[in-house]
Amino acid sequence: MYLTPNFQSKAAIKRAITAGETVTLLMWGPFDKPVENGTATVEGPHYPAPHKWWGTVTVKDGRVVKIV
Numbered sequence: 001m002y003l004t005p006n007f008q009s010k011a012a013i014k015r016a017i018t019a020g021e022t023v024t025l026l027m028w029g030p031f032d033k034p035v036e037n038g039t040a041t042v043e044g045p046h047y048p049a050p051h052k053w054w055g056t057v058t059v060k061d062g063r064v065v066k067i068v
Contacts, residue, residue: 009053010053023064039057039058041056
């Protein structure tokens with residue numbers, strides 16, 4: 001699973017969340033179900049770029065509110 005926008009680093013995600021920007025999950029494939037509340041595992045940047053970071057996000061009301 002990826003995030004929107006396409007972040008290049010985990011630090012950039014943390015800055016965006018702190019600044020109040022909208023960060024959401026991006027899911028590929030017909031079998032992925034959107035996570036409205038809970039946790040999800042993410043990686044990035046988006047394919048075909050090589051993945052440089054991985055993490056677990058907390059989602060509340062469809063928006064990412066934390067990444068570990």
